Amino acid sequence: MNRSPDLDEDVAPPRACLVLHGLGGGPYEARPLIDALRQAGLTVEAPVYPGHTGPGPHMPRSTWPEWFEVARDAFDRLSARHGTVAVAGFSTGGTLALHLAAGRPVARLALLAPFLAVKHYWFLGPRLEVYLETVGRLLERIPRRAPTIADRAVRAEIRRELPFRSFNLHAARSAVELTRLVRAEVPRISTPTLVIQSSRDSVVDPAGARWLEGHLGTPAADRLLLWLERSDHLLALDVEREAVLAAVLDFFGVGRAAPGA
Numbered sequence: 001m002n003r004s005p006d007l008d009e010d011v012a013p014p015r016a017c018l019v020l021h022g023l024g025g026g027p028y029e030a031r032p033l034i035d036a037l038r039q040a041g042l043t044v045e046a047p048v049y050p051g052h053t054g055p056g057p058h059m060p061r062s063t064w065p066e067w068f069e070v071a072r073d074a075f076d077r078l079s080a081r082h083g084t085v086a087v088a089g090f091s092t093g094g095t096l097a098l099h100l101a102a103g104r105p106v107a108r109l110a111l112l113a114p115f116l117a118v119k120h121y122w123f124l125g126p127r128l129e130v131y132l133e134t135v136g137r138l139l140e141r142i143p144r145r146a147p148t149i150a151d152r153a154v155r156a157e158i159r160r161e162l163p164f165r166s167f168n169l170h171a172a173r174s175a176v177e178l179t180r181l182v183r184a185e186v187p188r189i190s191t192p193t194l195v196i197q198s199s200r201d202s203v204v205d206p207a208g209a210r211w212l213e214g215h216l217g218t219p220a221a222d223r224l225l226l227w228l229e230r231s232d233h234l235l236a237l238d239v240e241r242e243a244v245l246a247a248v249l250d251f252f253g254v255g256r257a258a259p260g261a
Helices: 027-039 064-082 092-101 128-133 152-159 169-188 207-215 241-252
Strands: 016-020 043-045 085-090 109-112 141-143 166-168 193-198 223-228
Touching (some): 016 027, 016 064, 016 092, 027 085, 043 064, 064 085, 064 092, 064 169, 085 092, 109 241, 128 169, 166 169, 193 207, 193 241, 207 223, 223 241
Parallel strands (some): 016 043, 016 085, 109 193, 193 223
Antiparallel strands (some): 141 166
């Protein structure tokens, strides 16, 4: 999957794109990608999920069906207006994008660090999902960590934009519930799919990208897996962001607008 996909050249590129952000985040997580897609001539929608509007000290409760309803409605609007619609999803937005592709005619998928499992650290013992389902039920929230970006300057800038200073564990459990559903749906998803994953991701388990490679129903000629080596989790903002933007635009069959265009 580390190659250019042999996509059907007779199929027109998408005219619109739905961009889905991650858990506890917002469209700012993909701002450079959103800008690049618009500059390339696509109509872009990047909705904010319920429970994510901020700003505030504490992230409120929300569930994946609430997030998905917003994503599905935005896709349907774009589809009604523009016909062919691509979807780009970051982290939990990638999980939502997969669920959307299981039930809607998504033209192409770009999954940036898709969330299928939390990164496991051996010294913590059980996986974090186990803690969420046990001791995590005794807590409503935990303090939010610094943005997971290797680029220090960008990390400091994004830290000022965080919508919340805490992370809601009820919402996190709901996101894990979504991964279980999506894993069962993945084999019947045949949408042309680009997966971009960093081996240094400190949030999601990079093994999820390899799992998708082996389980997606998408024909091999329509899949592409791009590995990054220097970025952390927020791929569209980090040190390899230019490679990320170029890969997505190329996969969608659109190019950047010329300077000054």
